[in-house]
Amino acid sequence: xxxxxxxxxxxxxxxxxxxxxxxxxxxxxxxxxxxxxxxxxxxxxxxxxxxxxxxxxxxxxxxxxxxxxxxxxxxxxxxxxxxxxxxxxxxxxxxxxxxxxxxxxxxxxxxxxxxxxxxxxxxxxxxxxxxxxxxxxxxxxxxxxxxxxxxxxxxxxxxxxxxxxxxxxxxxxxxxxxxxxxxxxxxxxxxxxxxxxxxxxxxxxxxxxxxxxxxxxxxxxxxxxxxxxxxxxxxxxxxxxxxxxxxxxxxxxxxxxxxxxxxxxxxxxxxxxxxxxxxxxxxxxxxxxxxxxxxxxxxxxxxxxxxxxxxxxxxxxxxxxxxxxxxxxxxxxxxxxxxxxxxxxxxxxxxxxxxxxxxxxxxx
Numbered sequence: 089x090x091x092x093x094x095x096x097x098x099x100x101x102x103x104x105x106x107x108x109x110x111x112x113x114x115x116x117x118x119x120x121x122x123x124x125x126x127x128x129x130x131x132x133x134x135x136x137x138x139x140x141x142x143x144x145x146x147x148x149x150x151x152x153x154x155x156x157x158x159x160x161x162x163x164x165x166x167x168x169x170x171x172x173x174x175x176x177x178x179x180x181x182x183x184x185x186x187x188x189x190x191x192x193x194x195x196x197x198x199x200x201x202x203x204x205x206x207x208x209x210x211x212x213x214x215x216x217x218x219x220x221x222x223x224x225x226x227x228x229x230x231x232x233x234x235x236x237x238x239x240x241x242x243x244x245x246x247x248x249x250x251x252x253x254x255x256x257x258x259x260x261x262x263x264x265x266x267x268x269x270x271x272x273x274x275x276x277x278x279x280x281x282x283x284x285x286x287x288x289x290x291x292x293x294x295x296x297x298x299x300x301x302x303x304x305x306x307x308x309x310x311x312x313x314x315x316x317x318x319x320x321x322x323x324x325x326x327x328x329x330x331x332x333x334x335x336x337x338x339x340x341x342x343x344x345x346x347x348x349x350x351x352x353x354x355x356x357x358x359x360x361x362x363x364x365x366x367x368x369x370x371x372x373x374x375x376x377x378x379x380x381x382x383x384x385x386x387x388x389x390x391x392x393x394x395x396x397x398x399x400x401x402x403x404x405x406x407x408x409x410x411x412x413x414x415x416x417x418x419x420x421x422x423x424x425x426x427x428x429x430x431x432x433x434x435x436x437x438x439x440x441x442x443x444x445x446x447x448x449x450x451x452x
Contacts, residue, residue, distance in 0.1 A: 105412070147227050243307075
């Protein structure tokens with residue numbers, strides 16, 4: 089198994105060829121990590137020993153599987169009750185699955201905005217889970233780094249707080265409320281990213297901000313440019329001032345705004361691709377000379393294919409994306425708890441076998 093080296097991923101983010109093609113995931117679901125390691129991840133923030141054990145297991149997993157970093161998402165102090173739950177029928181079930189109630193928001197009116205318990209300036213605005221982050225800083229070895237960021241992105245957090253349907257109405261009927269929401273959420277994420285970027289153990293800032301579906305963006309491009317991109321740009325500038333790369337994870341067909349993300353937001357890398365909307369091979373061909381392309385092994389295929397088909401599909405993707413550098417191998421989204429472990433490991437196995445750059449032309 090490959091030895092971690094964060095400089096390997098850093099080279100990819102600078103559009104260069106490292107020694108071997110690195111692996112990249114936004115995260116791997118805890119249930120999948122437990123299945124692979126054969127142990128349960130138990131964490132009780134009030135018990136320091138469980139936090140230490142959790143961080144040790146986290147590092148063990150990513151190191152064992154050949155990653156050059158450990159991901160950390162810092163949950164924001166933005167309480168919500170507009171959440172629905174149902175039985176989780178995934179392959180590695182967590183019991184219950186939760187998601188946003190699209191028809192109801194915590195904040196639907198200007199009055200709701202002023203009544204909402206926004207974090208005050210100071211410590212409350214910092215992320216939940218700082219004890220875990222600080223313990224992870226002590227645990228991560230020198231040849232790895234932490235890729236950290238606030239939990240959720242600019243558009244995501246606004247939509248989560250408002251509910252999709254109330255948000256869609258308000259963007260036309262209540263522009264003042266929308267502006268207030270984006271300013272509050274955006275400034276909070278900027279502050280959290282600024283805090284995380286201060287630590288030497290952090291090797292880059294990551295934002296997960298899903299902005300579209302299979303055919304386009306959730307909202308009009310002009311609304312993206314007015315409300316979303318300026319705050320994303322501020323977070324990119326936070327990272328760049330510290331000499332850190334910025335990775336944007338964003339689902340959906342974003343072809344109509346890719347030039348904005350590259351030229352205005354100035355993100356260093358884009359993650360999350362789906363064959364039905366924009367295959368990663370197409371993204372590499374169109375944008376790979378200006379932005380790092382990460383992942384792209386379609387999650388639907390990782391879920392439904394047999395191992396042999398995953399290996400063939402991964403190899404074909406590697407053939408087309410790896411040459412020239414600026415590419416890391418991984419899923420098109422995340423390793424969710426419904427992805428077959430054997431397929432996930434098959435993807436990594438192909439990367440391990442065929443991802444050596446000194447041999448890549450002959451091997452691929």
